[in-house]
Amino acid sequence: MAYIPQTSHVTLLATIRRRRALPAPGELVVSEGQRVSAGDLIGTCEIAESHQLLDVAGKLGVKVAKLEPYLLKREGDLVKKGEAIARRKGLFGLARTVTAGADSRLVLYEEGKALLARVRAVEVRAGLSGRVVGLGETSVNIETTGALLSGVWGNGKDVVSVLRLATGEPNQVLHAGLLEPSLRGAIIAAGNLPDPSLFAGLVDVGAAGLITGKLSARLLDAARAATLPVMVVEGFGEGGFSLPVFQFLSGNSGREMWLNACVWDAFGGDRPEAIIPLPSPGSAPAQALDGQPLEEGKRVRILRGPEAGRIGRVTGLSDRAMPLPSGLRTRLAVIALDDAHGHQPTVSAPLANVELVE
Amino acid sequence: MAANEYRPQTILAIDFGTSSTRAALIDVVEGQFRHVASGQAPSTFNAPYFDVMEGLRNALEDLTTVTGRRMLNDSAQLITPVDQDGYGADIIAATVSGGPALRTVLVGLLPEFSLGAAKVAADSAYLNVVETFSLNDRRTSQQQIDALVAARPEFIVLAGGRDGGARESILRLAETIGLGAYRLGGDKRHVLYVGNEALKDRVTQMLKPITTVTAAPNIQPTVGTIAPIMGDVGRAAAAARAAQVAGLSDITAYAQGRLIPTAQAAGTLIQFMSKGTTPWKRILFADVGSQSTALAYASQGDLVLNIRPDLGVGVSAERTLEAEGVEAFGRWLPGEPAEDAIRDFVIYKSRVAASTVPVTADDLYAELALARAALRAAVRKARGKWPRQGPSPRLDLIIGAGATLGQAPHPGLAAMALLDAVGPLGATTLMLDRQHLTAALGAVGYFNPLAAVQSLEGGALLTLGTAVSISHTARAGDLLASAKLVDDAGREAVVEVHAGAIEVIALGLGQTGKLTLKPKGRADVGFGPGRTGTLKVIGGQVGLILDGRGRPMLPPRDPAERAERLQQWMFALGS
Numbered sequence: 001m002a003y004i005p006q007t008s009h010v011t012l013l014a015t016i017r018r019r020r021a022l023p024a025p026g027e028l029v030v031s032e033g034q035r036v037s038a039g040d041l042i043g044t045c046e047i048a049e050s051h052q053l054l055d056v057a058g059k060l061g062v063k064v065a066k067l068e069p070y071l072l073k074r075e076g077d078l079v080k081k082g083e084a085i086a087r088r089k090g091l092f093g094l095a096r097t098v099t100a101g102a103d104s105r106l107v108l109y110e111e112g113k114a115l116l117a118r119v120r121a122v123e124v125r126a127g128l129s130g131r132v133v134g135l136g137e138t139s140v141n142i143e144t145t146g147a148l149l150s151g152v153w154g155n156g157k158d159v160v161s162v163l164r165l166a167t168g169e170p171n172q173v174l175h176a177g178l179l180e181p182s183l184r185g186a187i188i189a190a191g192n193l194p195d196p197s198l199f200a201g202l203v204d205v206g207a208a209g210l211i212t213g214k215l216s217a218r219l220l221d222a223a224r225a226a227t228l229p230v231m232v233v234e235g236f237g238e239g240g241f242s243l244p245v246f247q248f249l250s251g252n253s254g255r256e257m258w259l260n261a262c263v264w265d266a267f268g269g270d271r272p273e274a275i276i277p278l279p280s281p282g283s284a285p286a287q288a289l290d291g292q293p294l295e296e297g298k299r300v301r302i303l304r305g306p307e308a309g310r311i312g313r314v315t316g317l318s319d320r321a322m323p324l325p326s327g328l329r330t331r332l333a334v335i336a337l338d339d340a341h342g343h344q345p346t347v348s349a350p351l352a353n354v355e356l357v358e
Numbered sequence: 359m360a361a362n363e364y365r366p367q368t369i370l371a372i373d374f375g376t377s378s379t380r381a382a383l384i385d386v387v388e389g390q391f392r393h394v395a396s397g398q399a400p401s402t403f404n405a406p407y408f409d410v411m412e413g414l415r416n417a418l419e420d421l422t423t424v425t426g427r428r429m430l431n432d433s434a435q436l437i438t439p440v441d442q443d444g445y446g447a448d449i450i451a452a453t454v455s456g457g458p459a460l461r462t463v464l465v466g467l468l469p470e471f472s473l474g475a476a477k478v479a480a481d482s483a484y485l486n487v488v489e490t491f492s493l494n495d496r497r498t499s500q501q502q503i504d505a506l507v508a509a510r511p512e513f514i515v516l517a518g519g520r521d522g523g524a525r526e527s528i529l530r531l532a533e534t535i536g537l538g539a540y541r542l543g544g545d546k547r548h549v550l551y552v553g554n555e556a557l558k559d560r561v562t563q564m565l566k567p568i569t570t571v572t573a574a575p576n577i578q579p580t581v582g583t584i585a586p587i588m589g590d591v592g593r594a595a596a597a598a599r600a601a602q603v604a605g606l607s608d609i610t611a612y613a614q615g616r617l618i619p620t621a622q623a624a625g626t627l628i629q630f631m632s633k634g635t636t637p638w639k640r641i642l643f644a645d646v647g648s649q650s651t652a653l654a655y656a657s658q659g660d661l662v663l664n665i666r667p668d669l670g671v672g673v674s675a676e677r678t679l680e681a682e683g684v685e686a687f688g689r690w691l692p693g694e695p696a697e698d699a700i701r702d703f704v705i706y707k708s709r710v711a712a713s714t715v716p717v718t719a720d721d722l723y724a725e726l727a728l729a730r731a732a733l734r735a736a737v738r739k740a741r742g743k744w745p746r747q748g749p750s751p752r753l754d755l756i757i758g759a760g761a762t763l764g765q766a767p768h769p770g771l772a773a774m775a776l777l778d779a780v781g782p783l784g785a786t787t788l789m790l791d792r793q794h795l796t797a798a799l800g801a802v803g804y805f806n807p808l809a810a811v812q813s814l815e816g817g818a819l820l821t822l823g824t825a826v827s828i829s830h831t832a833r834a835g836d837l838l839a840s841a842k843l844v845d846d847a848g849r850e851a852v853v854e855v856h857a858g859a860i861e862v863i864a865l866g867l868g869q870t871g872k873l874t875l876k877p878k879g880r881a882d883v884g885f886g887p888g889r890t891g892t893l894k895v896i897g898g899q900v901g902l903i904l905d906g907r908g909r910p911m912l913p914p915r916d917p918a919e920r921a922e923r924l925q926q927w928m929f930a931l932g933s
Contacts, residue, residue: 002416004400024545048507048541051500108540108887115503115537152710152838195833217701230554237702267458269405290406303710326722327767328715352400353714 002293003317007356008150008301009273010244010344012251014288016148016275021139022124025046032135036126038160038258038277042140042348046119051279053103055110059098060088064112085114106304122171127158128258129277145280148288149233149245153215153274154261154272157229159187161208163257163276165249166190170213171240174198179205187229187259187274189209191240194223197262208258211249213241230260231272242301242311243338244357252276292356300335300354306345311357312337315346324350366442369809370447371798372414372609373620375401376456376649377672377713378761379413381421381429382798383447384813391812395791397421403603410456411598411605412794436612439796440853451801452613454606455620459486463511466530467493467518467741467920475513475577475584475860476517476590479552482663483595484650485513485621486522486534489532493527499534506538513598514539514569515591516561519554521579527577528553530691532561539568546570548598552577552587572597588663592619613705616804620646621652623800627810628757630803635811638787642780643796644736646729646760648672648712651736652757655744664740669732671725671762672712682731686912690727692720692924694917704728721923726775729762733779750829752785752884757819759791766790769899770931773822774860781909782784782827784884785873785893788822788900795819821867822871823898827905830881834858838881838906843895845871853904858923860930861904867899873902901932 002224010231022028026045030036046225056071057064059254071086075149079100086098100106104116129146164186166178174190176198185207191213199222202210214237221353223230232265294300294314301311316334323329331351369391379401383394397420402413407461418429418436437446462485466473471490490791491502499840514535519528539547545903549569551561554852558573565571574590596617600606610617615920628641643654652671655662679687684697691700701722707714716722741751746912758764766772775790795818803810815825828838836857843851843863853861865871874892875883885891895902913920 004416010740048504050506051503051537053498053500053503054536083571108537110537111533115541140488216698217705218698220705224612235702236698236706266404266712270410304714305721324715325718326716328717328722328765329716329767353717354712 003351004293005300005351005355007292007358009148009288009358010150010246011148011247012356013145013278013280013285014148015143015145015284015286016128016288017133017141018128018142018275019139019141020124020127021136023122025138027068028135028138028140030132030140031077032132034131036132037141038126038256040126041123042126043124043138045122045138046105046117047122048117048119050102050118052104052118053097053111054085054098054114054116056086056098056109056114060086062088065286066122067112071109073106075106076111079104079106079116127160127260128275144277145276145285146275146277147248149248149274150237150271151211151231151233151261151274152264153220153232154225154263155226155230156261156263158260158262159209159229160185160256160258160260161185163187163249163253163255163274165191165253167240168191170239170243170246173240174212174329176201178197181205183207187257189241192238193219199223199226199228200231203275209261211259213245214239229259230261231261231274234326239309240311244311267352288358292357292358294351294354295331299357300333301357302335302347302354304353305349307337307349310337310347312344312347317351320349365806365808367448367806367809368446368453369802369806371802372417372453373794373797374403374410374413374452374454375620375647376403377401377647379410379417380794381414381417381797382589382793383425383427384802384809390816391806391809392816393793393795393813393818395421395424401456409604411608414609416589426904442718449802449805450609450612450791451798451805452616453618453620453623453797454596454599454913455484455647455652457599457603459484460513460595460649461509461511462487462513462515462780463506464490465492465507465514465516465518465535466490467524467527467531469494470519471581476552477514478576479591480515481588482667483592484620484621485595485668486664486667491531492548499530501540502534502892503541506534506620507541511543512602513595514549515552516549517552517577519557519576520581521555521576523554525554525557528557528561529564530562536565536568539565545601548572548594548601550574551564551898552590552595555579570601588661589622592622593855594620595616599778610654612741614805616801616803618804620797621654621663621665624652624759624797625654625656625663625800626803627796627800628656629659629661629783631755631814633659637696640753641757642751642753643757643759644733644763644776644780645791645797646671646758646763648761649674651732653736653740655740657745662740663737664736664743664744665737666732666736669735671728671732671760673708674732675704675712675728676708676743678728678732678735681735687727687731689913689915689920690730692921697842707917708795715892720814725762725773726766729760730775730779733775739778740913750827752784753780753786755787756780757789757791757796759794759796763791764790764794768931768933769820769822770928770933773825774927774931774932774933777825777827777903777905778911781827781894781911782825783827783882784894784911785824785826787824787896788898788903789819791818791821792820793818820894821896821898823865823900823902824873824895825903825905826873826883827896827909828855828876828877828881828883829909830906832857832879832881837878839875839877839883839904841904842874843846843902845869845897855906857870857906857908860927861906862900862930863902863904863931865895865902867898869897871897871902872894903931
């Protein structure tokens with residue numbers, strides 16, 4: 001039986017397809033096949049910040065079925081604060097008027113009541129340069145070729161900017177002395193961040209975003225509150241980038257990156273990631289896919305156990321459950337680990353404890 | 359079908375959990391229904407699948423590897439009924455607990471009546487209550503619409519009005535729901551109406567254009583009574599989940615319209631067991647999963663379900679740690695791990711490595727500490743709904759389930775985790791549901807009650823033994839009680855139990871005995887402070903456990919003392 005693990009991408013070049021969605025029903029302004037840049041508008045919508053419910057029929061003293069002639073505004077109309085939406089003239093020039101309580105859009109008339117929504121216009125940008133390859137009612141798919149790096153944690157923000165490394169070694173920790181003016185406007189990559197005050201330091205130096213290898217769980221609240229996008233790639237605690245990730249970042253330093261540090265929603269599929277659009281050499285490279293089976297020859301990262309964080313290649317898969325030091329019995333993958341010295345020590349890890357690294 | 363009607367059928371029981379999808383085969387073996395084998399595979403609720411059938415196909419393939427019997431035809435469809443080659447199943451029973459708990463808004467008239475009843479009902483399903491509304495709500499209608507839109511509910515329960523009672527208030531609340539659902543747009547929300555019966559049609563008519571409405575009996579037909587609509591809530595929630603995830607509707611059709619929440623199915627079985635058909639009248643089923651912890655408590659046929667969708671050992675590990683606290687959690691770990699290290703491990707487990715398994719012994723203890731924390735927090739909240747029993751619950755039987763407990767490498771570790779987390783007093787039989795069969799048999803019972811009963815009697819659950827938990831205020835090392843066991847072969851064993859210690863007397867699977875307990879001083883062995891008594895006990899994989907550690911149970915703060923105690927207890931339990 002095929003085992004299908006989670007996949008993390010540290011991909012130097014792939015065809016990448018991403019869905020960009022409006023947060024509410026609205027208008028898409030791109031068409032199928034259109035080429036877009038990261039900053040291009042793909043659609044607009046309105047987000048309701050608050051509602052007002054007005055009993056129009058009641059205020060005018062009119063039966064619901066006879067309300068129509070008194071309506072001055074229709075569903076979909078924008079109204080200003082204090083503007084009349086319905087009026088009924090009475091005796092002696094007196095009139096009953098129903099007015100909007102705030103600048104809003106009249107979204108619904110139902111059973112004699114009007115629902116107004118104070119709305120805020122929202123514009124959604126492409127986020128990555130590419131080509132529109134599919135349109136839904138409120139979303140578009142954009143396809144590009146480029147490098148892709150998956151994260152494990154994001155603070156819900158995103159930015160497009162140039163990538164720069166702040167630290168010269170995978171495990172090097174960011175400190176105030178490394179925050180140079182040359183990092184202004186850039187997405188900064190650093191092995192680890194030991195102190196929450198460095199988030200403010202990054203903002204002060206004008207950094208556009210942060211990618212870190214690891215981050216202590218005690219700093220997550222500060223990372224959430226940070227005004228710049230923050231993405232963690234490897235995990236939580238001490239340590240920094242794994243070698244493949246550091247090589248990925250080093251090799252792409254100076255290039256434009258879309259850092260989408262969204263919150264990882266395993267159920268919905270949104271995962272924090274960084275995409276660097278790159279020209280395709282000729283024929284389109286393979287798509288970066290999830291949901292592939294674990295097989296010999298595949299590159300994997302060990303997620304748990306004494307070798308947690310190590311990356312290597314699968315050289316065998318047990319077909320029977322084998323005992324672990326914990327006493328559990330489970331199927332194992334035999335993995336030849338990457339090693340900085342060129343050796344390839346072999347270890348075993350439960351299938352449940354590995355993820356594909358593609 | 360009558361409970362004792364014999365109809366030989368091959369039954370496939372499928373469970374869709376957050377981490378794993380399981381398929382259990384039940385069939386007639388030598389004239390009796392028995393659990394034959396199970397298959398398991400990672401669940402595929404999530405991206406990139408969003409379709410549970412992929413996980414099910416893999417689980418069925420695993421089952422076929424074990425049994426040699428195909429469950430899928432060449433088109434990858436379930437074979438039902440059994441074909442001429444003996445492949446497939448006659449009956450398919452299905453349960454579900456997987457996917458994130460449904461974001462739920464509860465709406466009722468008064469907090470202490472209909473809204474309170476709705477909250478109790480919501481506790482029995484995999485629901486995450488994100489907002490509540492009532493007439494006492496100080497917010498205006500428009501503010502309630504704002505709140506409903508901000509809550510982004512997937513499931514709404516509208517309760518209120520005794521039969522023949524309030525009308526206008528209910529209709530106003532229904533209007534708020536309708537306007538909020540209209541503003542949300544997108545996929546239709548599911549609304550369960552459990553209010554004034556006279557308004558059922560009108561409310562359905564109001565909300566049908568923009569929501570999927572299900573009506574069930576009034577949750578509070580008269581003031582002060584609560585109707586038993588737990589099943590209706592569970593089914594409606596399961597239907598809402600089935601509308602979101604591909605494959606569940608197909609499975610519901612195979613299961614003749616019955617897709618049952620896992621905890622509810624398990625509750626059905628233990629409710630039956632508590633009615634006098636077994637020696638146990640007060641039964642607790644505790645299922646600690648990756649995402650949620652479900653407790654089913656049955657006492658002489660009355661069932662209370664309590665599901666905590668925010669407590670688990672995988673996806674919900676982070677919230678479990680918050681509920682228990684880092685300090686209390688750390689006291690279940692040998693050594694002296696730093697608080698930062700505990701937080702890093704738990705958050706990593708929760709966000710990145712939810713489905714991983716422990717590799718080393720320390721890793722295993724951390725996993726069991728998570729299971730304890732989830733179960734302790736769940737029991738703390740659930741006990742308020744159980745019959746009053748004093749500071750510690752009195753339970754005749756505890757069944758532990760979920761991968762961490764059910765598949766603990768040493769049964770003694772699972773026994774200790776159950777005793778530590780639940781903290782019972784007196785004599786309690788302990789069992790493990792290693793194959794996730796409690797819910798499966800509960801679901802099977804709807805179609806073939808005899809199959810469920812015979813499979814249960816045939817050893818579906820692993821008996822760990824009987825535990826006697828002693829309540830006391832003695833100092834560590836003081837003598838608490840003497841215990842004399844005479845087993846059914848006439849062999850005697852005598853043991854002294856001291857404060858802070860665990861003693862185990864060998865009593866194997868299938869063996870029984872008579873245990874006489876003589877407490878010292880005011881120690882309570884289950885018969886009252888200082889009172890001697892004799893009781894029948896059953897043996898199991900661990901044996902007869904005498905727990906002198908007292909209640910509530912937390913290991914010592916001092917790391918060296920804690921390490922010594924944990925080792926002593928685990929050694930005593932054979933781990």
